[in-house]
Amino acid sequence: MIMSQKSKEHIDACxxxxxxxxxxxxxNATGQERNTARARALGLSLVNRDTLQVEDVIDNVYECCLCGGCVGVCITGWDPVMFTKEARLQAALEDKLPAYINALVDNCLDTGNAYGVTELDGELQAAVAAHAAPTDTLLVLGVDARCKVPAQAVKAIRVLEKAGVSFTVLANEPATGWQMDFLVGAAEETKQQMAAAAQVMNGYKTVVLYDPNDAKCVKQTYHEYGVETTAKATTFTAFVAALLAEGKLEAARSDRAVVYQDPYQLARDLSETEEPREIIASYAVLGEMLCNRKETIAAGNLLMAEYIPQVMEQVAARRLFNAESVGADTLVTACVGEYAVLKAVPQDKVAVLSIEDLILG
Ligand code: SF4
Ligand code: SF4
Structure with missing residues (x-):
């Protein structure tokens, strides 16, 4: 496999x-060394030395959720996310992807979402149709919410309605490209999908990104890939925190004690840690997880649940155990994908709520 000198250096360091x-x-969830950054690096270093074939390690390359936890704590500055994404891109270019990843990529290209969903849930369709008229503000729900967690997508719409915001939701929302970026990195097809979405978003003054995956993609990755955006892109949580501060949403604090699960895309990539806390503290009594803010630990990934569902359940179960370990009986998340994976864990010790759940009561 052809890899850049930079990736080879990072691989050999790790x-x-x-x-x-x-x-x-x-x-941590699987307890297997193969799932750590150094084991992935060791496998790729052997591919770079022609001792292994890329096919021997490609499943392992897709067991990383690209959360950047390793990058954040690496005091010597090495970057497993960078070389893992490059390995995915090179495997794609060399036609060495596993069939289960090819199927997800094909779905992204054919339907705009890796799940291959072609029709929205009925209640969501009606909620979206009520906001078809053009306005200055576009709410981007994202593929996870639209295709896999439509009830939460409806709740996101209801929160903005409750605040009296005039906004548009597109029936045929373009994919921002985060799923393609996750699956094959900076491929031409990824950049084309991003550019097409940017063109649509540039027709609005403000774009509110409900899914932290979309927020990271539009606010960070687009710039890295040279995709131009002129609209003001904001996270859903920052937008809602401002609505609260302006008095457009009424705070209604209950005695319910909760902890907040920082989505790594918001906390680590976009340095957004306080806006969600401002919202939660307006509706509940906020406590903290161990490993919070930039040191957060991912609670699951809905896209990876398509090909390693048991592992994602273990990841989510472990984060719920982290919440239980600090005495919490309710966890609030601002990521719709994490919400779905956490909710899928069969357990009754920690209730899982979204920020919308808190606001709508
Ligand atoms: S601590 Fe740094 S050098 Fe070590 S495996 Fe993690 S990212 Fe690589
Ligand atoms: S899952 Fe996260 S912490 Fe683990 S290797 Fe991948 S990016 Fe690093």
């Missing part, structure tokens, strides 16, 4: 190191 294993959500 391959005999063990210092970030404690933060890896997947490695």
């Amino acid at each position: 391959r005999f190191c063990w210092m970030c294993h404690h933060i890896c959500p997947v490695g």
Whole structure:
């Protein structure tokens, strides 16, 4: 496999190191060394030395959720997310992707979402249709919410309605490209999908991104890939926190004690940690998880649940155990994908709520 000199250097730096294993959500959940950054690096270093074939390690390359926990704690500045994404891109270019990843990529290209969903849930269709008229503000629900968690997508719409916001939701919302980026990195097809979405978003003054995956993609990855945006892109949580501060949403604080699960895309990538806390503290008594803010640990990934569902359940179960360990009986998340994976864990010790659940009561 052809890899850049930069990736080779990072791979060789990581391959005999063990210092970030404690933060890896997947490695911690499975208890398997293969799921840590250094094991992935060791496998890729052997591919780079022609001792293994890429096919021998490609499943392992897709067991990483690209959460950046390892990058955040690496005091020497090495970057497993960078070389893992490059390995995915190169495997795609060399036609060495596993069939289960090819199927997801094909769905992204054919239907705009990796799940291959072609029709929205009926209640969501009606909620979206009520906001078909053009306005200055576009609410982007994202593929996870639209295709897999439509009830939460409806709740996001209801929150903005409750605040009296005039906004548009598109029946045929373009994919921002985050799923393609997750699956194959900076491929031409990924950039084309991003550019097409940017063109639509640039027709609005403000774009509110409900899914933290979309927020990270539009606010960070677009710039890295040279995709131009002129609309003001904001996270759903920052937008709602401003509505609260302006008095457009009424705070109604209950005695319910909750902890907040920081989505890594908001906390680590976009440095947004306080806006969700401002919202939650307006409706409940906010406590903290161990490993919070930039040190958060991912609670699951809905896209990965398509091909390693048991592992994603283990990841979510472990984060619920983290909440239970600090005495919490309710966890609030601002990521619709994490919400779905956390909700799918069969357990009754920790209730899982979204920020919309808190606001709508
Ligand atoms: S990212 Fe840093 S801490 Fe983690 S394996 Fe690589 S060198 Fe070690
Ligand atoms: S990016 Fe996240 S899942 Fe991947 S190796 Fe690093 S900590 Fe583990």
